[in-house]
Amino acid sequence: MTESKPRIKIKAVMVPTTDSLSNLVANIGTNRDKRSHNYFGYEFVNQMELEAAYQSNWIARRIVDTPNEDALREWRTFNGKQSKLIETEERRLGVQQHYLDTCCWADLYGGAALLMVTGQDLSKPLDLDKVKKGGLKNLVVLDRWDIQPKDFNMTDPLQPNWMLPDNYMMVNGTQPIHYSHIIRRTGARLPRRLRMFEQGWGDSRLRRCMADLRDVVATKGGIASLVLEANVDTISVKGLQGALAGAQSDQITERYRMFGMLKSIVNLGLLDHDNEEYDRKSVAFSGLSQIMEQFMVWTAGAAEMPVTKLWGQSAAGLSATGEGDQNVYYDTIKAKQDGQMRRDLERLDQVLIRSALGNYPDDLEFEWNPLFQASGVEQAQEGLADAQADGIYLETGVIRPSHAMRRAQGKGTYAITDEQIAAQEKLEKDQDNAEFDKDDGADLPGFSLGGPDGDKQDADGKAQEETKGT
Structure with a gap:
C-alpha cells in the first residue's frame, strides 16, 4: 500500500511591478511609490x-x-x-x-x-x-x-x-x-x-475609444457650461444676511429679480448709491482650447484616424496640406482591404461568380480601385501622358490599336464596346494574314524563282560578274 502524497495548493497573488529603478530615500520603485500601484484592468462595455x-x-x-x-x-x-x-x-x-x-x-x-x-x-x-x-x-x-x-x-x-x-x-x-x-x-x-x-x-473598435470619447464629450460640455457662466453679476449689500433672515426676505428677492429683468430688457440697472455696490466677475478661458485639442488628438489616435479625418478640420501649421496624414491613413485602409476584406470577398466570390457566370474561371481575379481621386487637372495630365505613351508604342510596333482600345475601355473614358474591340482584332488578324501571303513568294538571299526565266537571269548575272572581274 502506497502512501498518498499531500496536495499542495498554489494561490496566485497579484504583485504590482515597476521598472528596475529603485530609490528607498525618494520612494521610487517601493510600495510607497504611487506609480507602483498602477495596473491595467479589463473594460467591458455592454x-x-x-x-x-x-x-x-x-x-x-x-x-x-x-x-x-x-x-x-x-x-x-x-x-x-x-x-x-x-x-x-x-x-x-x-x-x-x-x-x-x-x-x-x-x-x-x-x-x-x-x-x-x-x-x-x-x-x-x-x-x-x-x-x-x-x-x-x-x-x-x-x-x-x-x-x-x-x-x-x-x-x-x-x-x-x-x-x-x-x-x-x-x-x-x-x-x-x-x-x-x-x-x-x-x-x-x-x-x-x-x-x-x-x-x-x-x-468592438468603438469600445477601445469609449473612455477617450467620454472624456472629450465631457470636456466639450464643461466648456459649454463655462460659456454660460462667462460673466456673473454680483451686488454687495450691507446687512443682506440679516435682512434675508427677517420678514422682508421676499421683498428683497423680488427687488433683485426685477433688477435682473430690467437689466436684460433695457440694459440698465438701478441701485442705491450708498447701500449697494455692483460688480461683474468674468471667467478666463485661456488654455481651454489647448486642452480640447489634446483630447481630440488622443481620441484620433485611439480611432486610428488622422485628426483632420475624424474631426473634419483642415490641417494646422504653416504650409500644412495634410497630405502626409492622408497617405498614412490610406496605407492603413489599403492594409485593411488586402487583409480580412479580401479574404471575405474571395469566399463570397466562390458563390457570386458562379451565380453570375454559371461557372468559376480559374484566371479571374479582382483589384481594389484607387482610394485617392485625382482632380480634373491631374486626370487630364494623366490622360495626356497615357495617350502620348500609347502613340509612341503604336508607332514603334510595341502594341496594336486593339491593345490601346482595351486600355481606354478599362479606364472608362470612352464608350468603347467589346464588339468594336473584337472587330479591330479581326481587322488586325486579316492584315497579318495578307502580309504573310505577300511575303511568302518574295526573293530571299540565296533563293531564286524556278523556271527558264529564273535560270536565264541567274546566268546573265553570273556573266556580268565575270566580265566585271576581268
Missing part, C-alpha cells in the same frame, strides 16, 4: 451603451463608419471579358452595400455575418457545384447578437473552421446554419482566451 453612443454621438458614428466607407467607396474591378456580368450580379444583390453594413456592425459590436441564401439546405455544408447561374438568391446581414454560435471545432485543426463554430442558430430560432453558408466578419483582434470568452468574435 451592447446598449455601444448602440447609444453610435446613435447619439457623431464622433462615435464616424469612428465606426468612415474607415469602412473609405475602404469600400471605390469598390473593386475584375479582370477579363466577363467582368460586366459580375458587376451586374453585384448590383442585383447589392453586394457593396450589404458588405459595408457587415463591416460596420462588426466594428460596432465586435462581430457580424453575411448569410448567403442559395436555396440549399442551411443545415448541411454548402455545395458549390450545385450553384448555377442565378443561384445566389439573397444576402442577409446579421450582427453578432442576431446569431448564436454552436458546436465549436476544438479537436480538428485541419478544418478551415478551427476554433470556430460548426453551426450557428438564429436567436429565438430553431434552424441550424452550417458555417459554410456564412461570411464571418470579426472586429478588432483579441488574444485567444478573450476571443473564446467572446464566443469566437473580436473586439
Whole structure:
C-alpha cells in the first residue's frame, strides 16, 4: 500500500511591478511609490451603451463608419471579358452595400455575418457545384447578437473552421446554419482566451475609444457650461444676511429679480448709491482650447484616424496640406482591404461568380480601385501622358490599336464596346494574314524563282560578274 502524497495548493497573488529603478530615500520603485500601484484592468462595455453612443454621438458614428466607407467607396474591378456580368450580379444583390453594413456592425459590436441564401439546405455544408447561374438568391446581414454560435471545432485543426463554430442558430430560432453558408466578419483582434470568452468574435473598435470619447464629450460640455457662466453679476449689500433672515426676505428677492429683468430688457440697472455696490466677475478661458485639442488628438489616435479625418478640420501649421496624414491613413485602409476584406470577398466570390457566370474561371481575379481621386487637372495630365505613351508604342510596333482600345475601355473614358474591340482584332488578324501571303513568294538571299526565266537571269548575272572581274 502506497502512501498518498499531500496536495499542495498554489494561490496566485497579484504583485504590482515597476521598472528596475529603485530609490528607498525618494520612494521610487517601493510600495510607497504611487506609480507602483498602477495596473491595467479589463473594460467591458455592454451592447446598449455601444448602440447609444453610435446613435447619439457623431464622433462615435464616424469612428465606426468612415474607415469602412473609405475602404469600400471605390469598390473593386475584375479582370477579363466577363467582368460586366459580375458587376451586374453585384448590383442585383447589392453586394457593396450589404458588405459595408457587415463591416460596420462588426466594428460596432465586435462581430457580424453575411448569410448567403442559395436555396440549399442551411443545415448541411454548402455545395458549390450545385450553384448555377442565378443561384445566389439573397444576402442577409446579421450582427453578432442576431446569431448564436454552436458546436465549436476544438479537436480538428485541419478544418478551415478551427476554433470556430460548426453551426450557428438564429436567436429565438430553431434552424441550424452550417458555417459554410456564412461570411464571418470579426472586429478588432483579441488574444485567444478573450476571443473564446467572446464566443469566437473580436473586439468592438468603438469600445477601445469609449473612455477617450467620454472624456472629450465631457470636456466639450464643461466648456459649454463655462460659456454660460462667462460673466456673473454680483451686488454687495450691507446687512443682506440679516435682512434675508427677517420678514422682508421676499421683498428683497423680488427687488433683485426685477433688477435682473430690467437689466436684460433695457440694459440698465438701478441701485442705491450708498447701500449697494455692483460688480461683474468674468471667467478666463485661456488654455481651454489647448486642452480640447489634446483630447481630440488622443481620441484620433485611439480611432486610428488622422485628426483632420475624424474631426473634419483642415490641417494646422504653416504650409500644412495634410497630405502626409492622408497617405498614412490610406496605407492603413489599403492594409485593411488586402487583409480580412479580401479574404471575405474571395469566399463570397466562390458563390457570386458562379451565380453570375454559371461557372468559376480559374484566371479571374479582382483589384481594389484607387482610394485617392485625382482632380480634373491631374486626370487630364494623366490622360495626356497615357495617350502620348500609347502613340509612341503604336508607332514603334510595341502594341496594336486593339491593345490601346482595351486600355481606354478599362479606364472608362470612352464608350468603347467589346464588339468594336473584337472587330479591330479581326481587322488586325486579316492584315497579318495578307502580309504573310505577300511575303511568302518574295526573293530571299540565296533563293531564286524556278523556271527558264529564273535560270536565264541567274546566268546573265553570273556573266556580268565575270566580265566585271576581268
